[in-house]
Amino acid sequence: MKRAFWGGALILLCIIFVATLLNQINATVSAPELTQVDMPAEAEPSYRDERIPEADEALSAGQLTIFNESVNAFGQPVPGLNRMDGLFFFVGNSFFNQNWVTAPSSTAARDGLGPHFVARSCSGCHLRDGRGRPPVVDGEKATGFLVQLSIPGVDALGAPLAEPSYGRQFQDSAIQNVATEGRVQISYTESEGSFADGERYTLRTPTVELIDLAYGPLAETVQLSPRVGSQIIGLGLLEAISEETLLANADPDDLDGDGISGRPNYVWDLLAEEAAIGRFGWKANQPNLIQQVASAFSADMGITTELFPLPDCTSVQAKCLAAPHGGAPEIDEDDLQKVVLYTSTLAVPARRNWQDQEVLHGKQIFSDIGCASCHLPSITTGEHPRFAELSNQTIRPYTDLLLHDMGPGLADDRPHFEASGSEWRTPPLWGIGLIEPINKHTYFLHDGRARSLLEAILWHGGEAESSKDAVLELDKAERNALIKFLESL
């Protein structure tokens, strides 16, 4: 009797235990999955219904996504770096953030600023690894905004020809005893328009002038290309996208007749000494990160590298040529590699509010009106030569990295390798919703002319004209939804 009792009690306990366990397993399994919204019965949609959130779509960088919405959201390393790479990240961070100083200095690893420069550090233009902006106050020397210079024609490598007196970039700062090249002055012309529902909008077209020139007049045929510094998250991932993938999305002759003709920009790879597809820079003018970083050191800060060993002084800038330099090169190869490591391994923050109904509605519109044709919602990386962590990830940068003609309104009339004066690379949209909290401004497009995301959309022309027209037809709620979607990125 007793045995039977205890046997029964034991069975009872086991059953309760197992049932609880099953309950726990069920709970763990079902919690992270999203709720499938039951759509009302409608005619079968012929396109993918974007109102249903996809699992993982918040993970803009796949498994390398971080969850951070603070002002430091752009400055975090990708998860999973090994200990030494994590420490090298600090070295790169140090060289990225700390000011370069005039040579000669005791801190020989940090000197060689200028003689002409735009910023004293990378973070000067990419503050908190984010986006720069044009000057907003009269006389402000905006950091984060620069003007590239050229005259018509190309050199032996296909690059634009430098302006004879001022070089390939205008630099409005200089070290002591060297005259600054001059000042940048921007004026705006406003134009008005209205949406189909009657609401009005204004856009502003910038006119950039270079004044107080210290080295004589600019060449009459000078071409100016104003550019702001972009947010630098996820660059290693973008670098890991294979050329095949990029080309698969290209359609230069618009064979599919959808009005979109993205094409690669074949530029020159200085290290490999051959042509390569460009993917960084506003016109996809740089083929890889090391060249992008070295070029920026040279043109933006006057720091020489093995790739760019000469200071950016022209023949008429005598004091510039005579000024002491910080060694040859001013940033040695090892430290440059650490900066490249840093820029390669900055993580991408996850999307916010991605399951909001309004955001999903905006996502639907984004797809319906064709934005996703160039701002591709997802892409898969190939093999990264240095960081296996970056390989074979499904990422969501919202770009095809290809050139598109954006119409005469946005043109800078300055070709760059194979990009024409009206072509621009599709910029990645990841992080765009965090620009405001991180960089405290909302200036978008290559020269920061758009004062909001909506204005940025309204500037879309050329291949994107029909999409822009569709936006004009949207009602207020739809426009708000579209913006909410962009802000979630």
Next chain:
Amino acid sequence: MNNETNDVKPNHHTFPQALRALFTYPEKFRTTFQRTEVTSINFTIHPMVAAATAGQNLSRKLYVLALCSIIAVAGCSAASQSSTQTTAEDPAPIEQSLEETESTSEVDATDSAEELNRLKVEALTTYAEIVYASYVDSADLATKLQDAINEFVANPSPETHQLAKDAWLAAQEPYGQTEAYRFYGGPIDDENGPEGLMNAWPLDEAYIDYVQGAEESGIINNIDAYPTIDVDLLISLNEIGSEKNISTGYHAIEFLLWGQDFSDSGPGERKYTDYVVDGGTALHAERRGQYLSALAELLVDNLNFLVDEWASNQSDNYRAQLLATDPNKALQLVLTGIGVLSRSELAGERMFTAYDNQDREDEHSCFSDNTHRDIVTNALGIRNVYLGTYTRPNGEIVSGPSIANVVEQLAPDLNANMIALSDEIMAQVNNLSIPFEQAIINPNDRTAVLETVFTLQDQGDKIAEIGSLFGLSINTALPD
């Protein structure tokens, strides 16, 4: 009918009692249900149960109970599964209901939560005391530095020069410990904080004064562009555009006292005669003196500001605000400060970068070769905060209930680990080869530097773990 056990007369008029009888007195089971008719019990038993339990077979009754339990538990599973689904996006309600059930349990639990809260508040008060005391000491020694500098400028001589340098070295001791209060947007480094004016690095030497190879460089030598040198000028220089150029602070004073360091084994050797107005060794000696004096004045002003922000008799300064905040939020800030300093700033940015570069002067106090003290005082600052104790320059100790005490209550092993790490770090940093510029180059000494880096990183991770203990997420990565 079995009534042989007379000592217990179960009263089975309530369900809980019946249940208790079931499990406590198995022999009585039969008795219970045999003696009680369904209708005389104050509750209704399901007829099935009544029928099933009416029989004599004890085991069968248990099996039936087991069956009911399965059904009940399965029902619970289904219920919570559906509730899990609907709250997939927001698990808080479930946690809240758990908390509610917990708090409605014994009174002791509430008491211990209050006790914990009290310990946290005490630890934060100790923190504020330590911060205040260390800033007071920093301001005090900066004032002594200012006096020594003014004396030196008025009467340049080898003696007054040495006294000024000694005063600078002394002033670093408390200040280095205050770096543990950075990285969370406190008064030192919020948007308007003076950190950039006080301790930023690297210094643009040629921007301030002559350097080897550019004998007339710097503001000091540029009488045309900068006719007057005073504190206002210094402040204005640091607001050019949005990019600060580093021309003030401890390291600017250091540069003007020691000069550039060209020696492998010693500090800079600027001559005191750089400040001798007539017949000195450098141009513009008088302006150099003015610049140096202005630097000291600005530094004292900045430190006095910090003292005010942490003083205890104010109602609206930072200290008051911090101690009025939810203790967990305040702890998050405090732990972030020491976590970031440990894992990122000290280990990564300062020590590892110098180690990796092997560049002799890529160290913070490169003119005076005092970086080894910076490292020790930074590490000590972290320890002070955790252990709730700070030793003032005069030997007096400021201490009180600490974060360690709180952690000890919740997770004594974690506390022991943290203390062990801190002990190890203090041993390591005090053992680094001097000067640091040699430690990062000599093969025999480099290993010790790297190991210290690793331990500091481990400590940073431990601090983050301590944060988790309080339910806080501590990010120990370096804010730009």
